Every structure is written in structure tokens, then in C-alpha cells.
Amino acid sequence: MFISTQNEQISLASVSVKESLKPSPMETNPDSPDGFPLTSESTESPPLSTTYTDVNVVPEHEQSELIQSISNLEGEIAQLRLKQKLWNEKRREALNKILDIKGTIRVFCRVRPFLAVDRRKIHEPIAIGSEKIVVKSAGTRKEFEFDKVFPQEVSQGEVFVEVEPILRSALDGHNVSVLAYGQTGTGKTFTMDGTNEQPGIIPRALKELFRQASSEGETLTFSMSMLEVYMGSLRDLLTPKPTSRAYEPVTRCNLNIQTDQKGSVEIEGITEVQILDYAKAKWWYNRGRRARSTSWTNVNETSSRSHCLTRIAIFRHRNGSGAKTELSKLWMVDLGGSERLLKTGAIGLTLDEGRAINLSLSALGDVVAALRRKRGHVPYRNSKLTQILKDSLGDGSKVLMLIHVSPCEEDVGETICSLCFAKRARAVESNREQLEDLRKQKEKRIHELEECMREAEEECQKVKNQIQKVEFMLSENKKLLLNIDHQPLLEHEEKVTLSPKQDLKQVKESNKQSEKETRRIISSSLPRFMTSTVASRERQSAAERDLVGRARVLRAGTRSSIHFTASQSQSISFSDRRFKATLQNSNRKKHVETDNVNVESPKFSGSASDSKSASLPKSRMVTSFDPNLRATLGRHRRRMSDLI
Numbered sequence: 352m353f354i355s356t357q358n359e360q361i362s363l364a365s366v367s368v369k370e371s372l373k374p375s376p377m378e379t380n381p382d383s384p385d386g387f388p389l390t391s392e393s394t395e396s397p398p399l400s401t402t403y404t405d406v407n408v409v410p411e412h413e414q415s416e417l418i419q420s421i422s423n424l425e426g427e428i429a430q431l432r433l434k435q436k437l438w439n440e441k442r443r444e445a446l447n448k449i450l451d452i453k454g455t456i457r458v459f460c461r462v463r464p465f466l467a468v469d470r471r472k473i474h475e476p477i478a479i480g481s482e483k484i485v486v487k488s489a490g491t492r493k494e495f496e497f498d499k500v501f502p503q504e505v506s507q508g509e510v511f512v513e514v515e516p517i518l519r520s521a522l523d524g525h526n527v528s529v530l531a532y533g534q535t536g537t538g539k540t541f542t543m544d545g546t547n548e549q550p551g552i553i554p555r556a557l558k559e560l561f562r563q564a565s566s567e568g569e570t571l572t573f574s575m576s577m578l579e580v581y582m583g584s585l586r587d588l589l590t591p592k593p594t595s596r597a598y599e600p601v602t603r604c605n606l607n608i609q610t611d612q613k614g615s616v617e618i619e620g621i622t623e624v625q626i627l628d629y630a631k632a633k634w635w636y637n638r639g640r641r642a643r644s645t646s647w648t649n650v651n652e653t654s655s656r657s658h659c660l661t662r663i664a665i666f667r668h669r670n671g672s673g674a675k676t677e678l679s680k681l682w683m684v685d686l687g688g689s690e691r692l693l694k695t696g697a698i699g700l701t702l703d704e705g706r707a708i709n710l711s712l713s714a715l716g717d718v719v720a721a722l723r724r725k726r727g728h729v730p731y732r733n734s735k736l737t738q739i740l741k742d743s744l745g746d747g748s749k750v751l752m753l754i755h756v757s758p759c760e761e762d763v764g765e766t767i768c769s770l771c772f773a774k775r776a777r778a779v780e781s782n783r784e785q786l787e788d789l790r791k792q793k794e795k796r797i798h799e800l801e802e803c804m805r806e807a808e809e810e811c812q813k814v815k816n817q818i819q820k821v822e823f824m825l826s827e828n829k830k831l832l833l834n835i836d837h838q839p840l841l842e843h844e845e846k847v848t849l850s851p852k853q854d855l856k857q858v859k860e861s862n863k864q865s866e867k868e869t870r871r872i873i874s875s876s877l878p879r880f881m882t883s884t885v886a887s888r889e890r891q892s893a894a895e896r897d898l899v900g901r902a903r904v905l906r907a908g909t910r911s912s913i914h915f916t917a918s919q920s921q922s923i924s925f926s927d928r929r930f931k932a933t934l935q936n937s938n939r940k941k942h943v944e945t946d947n948v949n950v951e952s953p954k955f956s957g958s959a960s961d962s963k964s965a966s967l968p969k970s971r972m973v974t975s976f977d978p979n980l981r982a983t984l985g986r987h988r989r990r991m992s993d994l995i
């Protein structure tokens with residue numbers, strides 16, 4: 352029986368690899384920050400883009416270039432992160448100086464608009480300037496200065512713009528307190544909490560914290576606690592089953608306040624929830640809000656009968672390790688309404704609630720005034736409120752007090768009381784001329800620092816963009832490498848990893864296996880009388896060994912294609928796909944073993960006539976017949992050229 356033969360050639364791989372040695376985008380990036388030279392690695396980095404045409408082979412040298420490129424990109428990212436950190440520090444420093452110049456205790460005033468229920472008079476009692484309020488009442492004129500005054504028409508967003516720098520200070524590691532103070536019904540809850548349509552400082556701050564944290568170079572996380580200071584006791588507002596009414600026993604929720612050796616305040620047993628994103632934070636905040644004690648007074652339908660404190664603890668995570676340290680805390684406090692008890696018509700429990708609120712507000716005023724005047728003794732112990740806020744009002748902290756006043760004539764008494772509280776908190780004790788000079792100097796310095804901060808912010812953003820770009824390239828290169836590494840080389844899913852570190856022994860073993868398989872297939876596809884005997888196989892192996900030995904001597908300058916010719920002792924058909932694949936595999940392994948040696952054997956003969964093979968580099972190769980890899984490489988090439 353004669354089996355038709357073809358002079359069919361099996362080439363290990365047909366390959367044409369074209370490299371486009373384009374410079375790294377980082378080298379030519381005009382956005383590279385001044386003052387921070389690019390590293391030598393970045394300028395000498397190998398091409399980030401390798402263009403493959405008609406690809407089904409990725410030579411080993413390209414693999415190692417890819418690995419090199421990945422390590423360069425990783426280095427570049429580390430450098431950029433360092434740069435980002437430096438610019439961040441610069442920005443932080445400038446902001447801190449600005450806040451220090453402006454004063455660590457800042458006092459703003461917000462005037463509530465007239466409500467439908469208000470009785471308006473022709474002459475309004477208060478006149479509003481950008482930084483001052485004048486109150487005219489019973490023939491007297493009183494002037495009060497502030498760091499900022501928000502007139503009635505100002506929006507929630509405009510208020511938040513002024514509050515935002517202090518939040519940033521919290522992310523920079525300072526303890527921060529934002530306190531809303533004012534007579535009942537003047538809009539404290541509106542400012543802090545707001546409505547769904549007009550969210551206040553707390554929901555905006557939560558959103559902003561997550562936004563800013565994501566743009567920081569380091570990993571920051573947050574936790575939230577909410578409590579209420581009610582009649583001198585503390586209630587946890589985030590306990591699993593919150594109590595919602597004021598008249599429920601409060602002692603069971605009376606939490607202890609502890610101060611550690613470093614002066615850091617901790618509230619024993621308070622619920623602290625991890626907030627991973629804004630939605631979670633908002634959910635917990637709403638839950639705490641609902642648990643707050645409110646009751647009816649003559650003045651405000653849903654008057655807050657307590658101080659409501661929301662604490663956001665900010666944690667910094669060390670790179671790589673799971674360890675976290677508390678960076679700072681941010682307190683946002685909606686204080687209970689200061690009120691003249693007679694006017695509110697309070698009796699019984701409500702009267703006691705009012706008294707308790709007034710006492711603690713007075714204690715707060717004393718503490719703030721003592722801090723402002725830099726007095727040695729600060730009377731923190733006089734109320735629970737000031738004990739809790741102790742480490743967020745004093746040294747190194749930033750305080751923002753938002754005083755709320757009513758525009759109505761009948762509230763003028765309370766308005767003056769609130770403004771006097773604010774004046775005490777600001778406690779500026781210089782004469783007018785000195786004040787004017789000082790103010791000009793301060794403004795100039797603040798302007799310079801703001802410029803500096805803006806520049807640092809811009810640079811930070813540029814570096815962030817660069818990091819994103821390089822991270823993208825890195826992930827693309829990693830994907831590509833992964834695809835090459837995991838590419839099944841042949842249809843029957845046998846895989847040969849052709850790395851430089853490959854164990855030759857392993858290859859030899861699999862080579863033997865493969866040859867056995869080849870023989871088995873040949874045997875099964877030939878008539879019995881044509882199959883080789885044990886003796887003939889031994890002879891054949893000996894001849895092959897001899898040839899391999901000779902080929903090693905002739906190693907240099909040879910190429911790697913192998914022809915299967917018809918002039919051999921056995922004629923076999925190539926119509927069998929399995930047989931073809933096995934032969935391909937067998938040949939490939941021979942190449943690996945003999946390091947591209949031209950092999951002549953009774954079965955296989957090297958040929959110099961193959962032009963494709965002649966163009967192959969003298970390196971080991973990975974062959975891929977998988978269209979997926981081709982597609983991946985194509986995509987990679989396109990993306991890389993888009994980036995460059």
C-alpha cells in the first residue's frame with residue numbers, strides 16, 4: 352500500500368515582527384512637572400509599544416523587553432507618586448499657613464431669610480456687609496465683625512465653598528470642628544443638614560471627603576459616629592436600635608469620655624461605622640438624624656433639644672500593609688438652639704432641656720474665648736460638649752463657628768446675644784488702625800499663599816493624570832505578557848514555556864514523550880508491515896543521536912526550519928491533523944533542545960531554501976496559533992499608538 356506524500360514543509364513558525372521603537376510618552380510629555388527631573392529610567396526606558404504584523408510568534412527577546420518595560424513603568428509610577436506626595440505637601444503647607452493667618456478659630460455669620468410665618472416690618476433691624484453686621488434697635492447701633500457674613504439670599508453651595516478649605520485641613524491631618532450656633536429657628540439644622548433639594552454642609556462634606564480622598568496619593572478611609580448631648584448626657588445615635596424620643600431613659604446611653612496620654616479624646620463604647628462610600632455615609636447619617644431628640648416649642652416645630660455631633664474619623668493606610676493610623680477627626684456639630692426660656696414658653700422637661708442647652712453653650716463660649724486669648728487655663732471640664740470636643744478645639748485644630756441670626760424685629764434681642772457670643776469668640780482686641788494695617792498685610796500674604804496652593808494643586812493634577820496614563824500602559828503590558836505566558840501553543844493544548852530559565856531536562860523529557868506519541872500515531876496510521884520494529888527504532892535513535900552530536904559541532908549560523916521530505920524511507924500522509932500537530936510539536940522541541948541547530952536525520956532534513964525561516968532571529972520563539980492572542984496584540988498595538 353502506498354500512502355501519498357507531499358513535499359510539505361513544516362516550519363516552526365512563520366513570523367514577521369516589526370518593532371516600532373517609539374519614545375515613551377513620558378519622555379516627550381510636556382506636562383512633566385518642573386523642578387522634578389524625570390528619572391534616568393524613564394528616559395532610557397525601552398519602547399512601550401511594539402507593533403506586531405502578521406503575528407503568531409513573540410520572540411523571547413521581545414518578551415524580555417516587555418518584562419523590562421513593565422518594570423520601568425512600575426519605577427516610573429513610584430517616581431510619580433513621590434512627586435505627587437511632594438506637591439501635596441507643598442499644597443498642605445500653603446493651606447495650613449493660610450488658615451493660620453486667617454485664624455484657627457474662624458467665625459462666620461449667616462442671616463436666615465424671612466419665612467412665610469415671619470411678620471415683616473418696613474425697617475429691618477439688621478444691615479449686612481461682607482464682613483460685618485450692624486444691628487439697630489431702640490435707637491442704638493451695634494456693629495459686629497466676622498470673617499465672613501452670608502446674607503439671606505446666599506445658597507447652600509456658596510456657604511459650602513467657604514467651609515471646604517477647612518475640610519481639606521482635616522484630610523491633611525488636623526482635627527477640625529464645624530459648629531452651627533444660633534437662636535432656635537434661625538437655620539442651624541438647615542445649614543448643617545439641609546434638605547434633599549438643598550443639601551447642607553454635612554452631606555456635602557461627606558461627598559467632598561470621598562472625592563478628595565480619591566485624589567490623594569495615599570489611601571484614606573473613614574468611619575462615622577453620631578451622638579447627641581442631651582441634658583448633659585451622651586446618647587449614641589448609631590446604636591443598632593436607636594431610641595427616638597427625648598423622654599426615654601437616657602442613662603442607658605450615657606457614654607463615658609476618656610482622654611489618653613496624648614490628649615486624644617475617646618468616647619467609650621460609641622458605635623463607629625466604617626463608611627466605604629458616600630451612599631453608605633449618607634445612609635448612616637440619615638439614620639442618626641432620625642434618632643435625634645426633637646420636641647415642640649413655640650418657636651420651631653421641630654426644634655432640636657440637644658446638640659447633635661457627627662464625627663468622621665479619618666484613617667491613613669500604610670502602603671502595602673493593612674495597618675492604619677488615625678490621621679484626624681472632623682466634628683460637625685448642630686448645636687441646640689440658644690433661647691430665652693420665657694419666650695419659648697418652655698415648661699417642665701422642655702424648660703430643663705433649654706437650661707441644659709444654654710449652660711453648655713455658655714461653657715463652649717468660655718472655652719473658645721480662652722483659646723482665642725491663649726489663656727493658660729481652658730475650662731473644658733465645665734460641660735460634656737466641651738469635653739468631647741477638647742482635642743478638636745485646642746492646639747493644632749481648626750474651628751469654624753457659624754453663627755445664625757434671624758432677620759426679624761422681634762428676634763433682635765436674641766440676635767444681639769448671638770452676635771455677642773460671636774464677638775467673644777473672635778476676641779479681636781486691637782485698635783482700628785492697627786487692625787486695618789494688619790488686615791492688609793494678611794490679605795497680601797494670603798494672596799501669595801493662595802497662588803502657591805493653586806500651583807501645587809495644578810501640578811498634583813498633572814502628576815495624577817500622568818500616573819493614570821502610565822498605569823494604563825502598565826496594565827496593558829501586563830495583560831499582553833500574561834497572554835503570551837498562558838498561550839496554548841498547539842491545538843491539542845500542549846504548552847511549552849520558552850523562558851530563558853527553562854529547565855532543559857524538562858524539555859528533553861517532554862520531547863521524548865512527544866516522539867513516542869509521534870511513533871504511536873505513525874504506527875497507527877500505517878499498515879502493520881510498514882511499522883518499525885524495536886530494533887529498527889533503536890537504530891534510528893542511535894542515528895539521530897549521532898546527527899545531533901554532529902549538528903552541535905556545526906551549530907553557528909544555522910537556521911531553524913525543518914523540511915519533511917518525500918524521499919524518506921517511510922511515506923506518510925499529512926491529511927491526519929493530529930499527526931501534523933504532533934510533528935510540529937516534536938520539531939519545535941527539537942529546536943529548543945538543539946538551540947536552532949540544523950538537524951539532518953533519516954526523517955528530517957534542514958533546508959536553507961525557506962525565506963521566511965531565514966528571516967527569523969536566532970532566538971527561542973513562542974509560537975501561537977491562537978487568534979485570541981493575535982487579536983490582543985492587535986488591540987494592544989492600537990491602544991499604544993493612541994497613547995503615543
Ligand SMILES: Nc1ncnc2c1ncn2[C@@H]1O[C@H](COP(=O)(O)OP(=O)(O)OP(=O)(O)O)[C@@H](O)[C@H]1O
Pocket residue numbers: 462463464466503533534535536537538539540541542651653654655656686687688689755
Ligand atoms: N437659609 C435658609 N433658607 C431657607 N429656609 C431656611 C433657611 N434657614 C432656615 N430656614 C428654615 O427655617 C426653619 C427653621 O430652621 P432650622 O430648623 O434649621 O432652625 P434651627 O436653628 O435648627 O432650629 P432649632 O435650634 O430649634 O433646631 C426651617 O423651616 C428651615 O427650612
